[in-house]
Amino acid sequence: xxxxxxxxxxxxxNIIKDRLLIIASNREPYIHIYKEGKIxxxxxxxxxxxxxxxxxxxxxGIWVAYGTGTADREVVDKSNEIKVPPExxxxxxxxxxxxxxxxxxxxxxxxxxxxxxxxxxxxxxPVFNEVDWAYYKIVNQKFADTILxxxxxxxxxxxxxxxxxxxxxxxxxxxxxxxxxxxFLHIPWPNPEAFRICPQKIEILEGLLANDLLGFxxxxxxxxxxxxxxxxxxxxxxxxxxxxxxxxxxxxxxxxPISVDYDQISKEAESEEVKTEMDRLRDExxxxxxxxxxxxxxxxxxxxxxIEKIKAVDRFLEKFPxxxxxxxxxxxxxxxxxxxxxxxxxxxxxxxxxxxxxxxHSTEKWRPIVFVRKHMTRREIVGLYKIADACLVSPLHxxxxxxxxEFIAAKNDLNGVLILSQFTGAARELNDAIFVNPYDxxxxxxxxxxxxxxxxxxxxxxxxxxxxxxxxxxIYKWAGKFLEELKKI
Ligand code: F6P
Numbered sequence: 278x279x280x281x282x283x284x285x286x287x288x289x290x291n292i293i294k295d296r297l298l299i300i301a302s303n304r305e306p307y308i309h310i311y312k313e314g315k316i317x318x319x320x321x322x323x324x325x326x327x328x329x330x331x332x333x334x335x336x337x338g339i340w341v342a343y344g345t346g347t348a349d350r351e352v353v354d355k356s357n358e359i360k361v362p363p364e365x366x367x368x369x370x371x372x373x374x375x376x377x378x379x380x381x382x383x384x385x386x387x388x389x390x391x392x393x394x395x396x397x398x399x400x401x402x403p404v405f406n407e408v409d410w411a412y413y414k415i416v417n418q419k420f421a422d423t424i425l426x427x428x429x430x431x432x433x434x435x436x437x438x439x440x441x442x443x444x445x446x447x448x449x450x451x452x453x454x455x456x457x458x459x460x461f462l463h464i465p466w467p468n469p470e471a472f473r474i475c476p477q478k479i480e481i482l483e484g485l486l487a488n489d490l491l492g493f494x495x496x497x498x499x500x501x502x503x504x505x506x507x508x509x510x511x512x513x514x515x516x517x518x519x520x521x522x523x524x525x526x527x528x529x530x531x532x533x534p535i536s537v538d539y540d541q542i543s544k545e546a547e548s549e550e551v552k553t554e555m556d557r558l559r560d561e562x563x564x565x566x567x568x569x570x571x572x573x574x575x576x577x578x579x580x581x582x583x584i585e586k587i588k589a590v591d592r593f594l595e596k597f598p599x600x601x602x603x604x605x606x607x608x609x610x611x612x613x614x615x616x617x618x619x620x621x622x623x624x625x626x627x628x629x630x631x632x633x634x635x636x637x638h639s640t641e642k643w644r645p646i647v648f649v650r651k652h653m654t655r656r657e658i659v660g661l662y663k664i665a666d667a668c669l670v671s672p673l674h675x676x677x678x679x680x681x682x683e684f685i686a687a688k689n690d691l692n693g694v695l696i697l698s699q700f701t702g703a704a705r706e707l708n709d710a711i712f713v714n715p716y717d718x719x720x721x722x723x724x725x726x727x728x729x730x731x732x733x734x735x736x737x738x739x740x741x742x743x744x745x746x747x748x749x750x751x752i753y754k755w756a757g758k759f760l761e762e763l764k765k766i
Pocket of ligand 1: 440
């Protein structure tokens with residue numbers, strides 16, 4: 278039976294008991310911005326916040342994150358806190374403010390010019406820079422100070438998210454040994470060969486090993502981490518228990534494949550509002566009912582394989598020109614980390630490639646690729662999934678990838694095919710997808726043809742199986758299993 282919010286609530290009551298629950302992440306779940314003189318909020322699209330917001334609604338803890346919105350300071354109280362979701366408050370968001378230099382060094386610099394490419398191994402060279410590292414430490418300390426101030430003498434469980442805060446647990450424990458800390462890494466852990474070039478590797482490993490529990494999406498990343506520790510530190514790595522003991526402290530290493538709120542998305546997909554949205558989207562993109570619609574939704578990031586998707590569509594149309602006018606690929610791409618050159622270059626490259634491919638294949642009334650840049654609401658996104666005949670998810674390397682799971686949750690009519698990169702964590706669970714190697718343009722193009730040709734019955738059979746997997750392993754199970762592990766500590 279799939280985990281429910283009720284079950285998660287009970288698990289929290291039994292495990293967390295009276296302890297304060299604090300989540301710490303770089304990205305905040307709600308961003309307040311000024312739009313045409315008014316304050317509005319938007320929801321960021323990253324996997325970590327997509328997954329954790331439904332969990333926090335049940336857990337009722339405090340979420341500490343960096344406030345990035347233009348109107349973020351306007352809406353918080355004296356303690357920099359605001360209850361969220363804004364229209365139906367369920368938990369507290371505590372915002373941390375960073376200076377421009379801190380944001381540059383810690384977020385754009387160390388986190389995203391060094392750790393992100395290093396851990397994803399997508400052939401983008403990591404940049405190691407002492408100043409960025411200094412800011413990374415400063416900001417981790419800032420998070421630690423805020424959390425210690427919130428906790429005071431209370432008992433607390435601190436649940437740290439992602440690669441921006443890998444020193445946080447150690448900084449917290451140095452000041453308060455009674456805290457229980459756990460860290461979930463939302464990106465892959467690379468093999469030891471790749472990681473060993475990092476000049477700050479020992480401090481990072483020591484920071485992570487201050488946690489009581491350390492989680493990754495898949496066992497392969499746990500294996501990579503333990504092998505890294507074995508090679509880099511004088512630590513006891515227990516493969517039976519999957520734990521590491523370092524400096525007398527034991528850290529459990531576990532895999533927890535993250536997921537989405539299946540029920541919520543599935544319900545939303547059935548709503549009248551989404552049906553209206555589907556008609557609106559068909560109108561907006563002038564799509565005839567006979568056209569085969571492919572969609573993609575990504576942050577504009579070189580790990581996501583967006584260029585590879587466009588090239589595959591191009592190759593598909595070269596190979597099967599009879600499909601001109603009969604297929605469309607709608608790619609939603611949110612701008613991301615735009616102050617980093619590699620991201621700027623990628624954005625420009627995408628613009629020119631879309632232009633090139635559209636120019637090459639378009640007819641008077643039809644263009645094969647529509648690139649959507651504007652922010653889309655949840656309803657629009659679910660509408661997009663619903664009108665899609667296929668979803669193209671093609672990262673070159675991804676810890677998990679939640680777009681594919683959201684697509685599956687939205688497909689309650691079973692009418693859709695998932696084309697999935699074999700280099701995502703999700704590929705280990707979603708066996709009924711059509712798998713692609715995004716680096717291989719030829720077979721990617723053939724996978725598109727396979728998706729189009731799949732008989733309706735086979736499509737439904739596959740989607741049914743995929744939906745069973747995502748329903749069974751929903752976000753509440755992910756959180757519940759993570760918290761249950763704490764009982765062993
Ligand atoms: O899958 C989660 C994730 O990839 C994070 O690792 C990352 O922080 C986030 O989504 C999106 O990136 P950003 O926060 O830099 O916009």
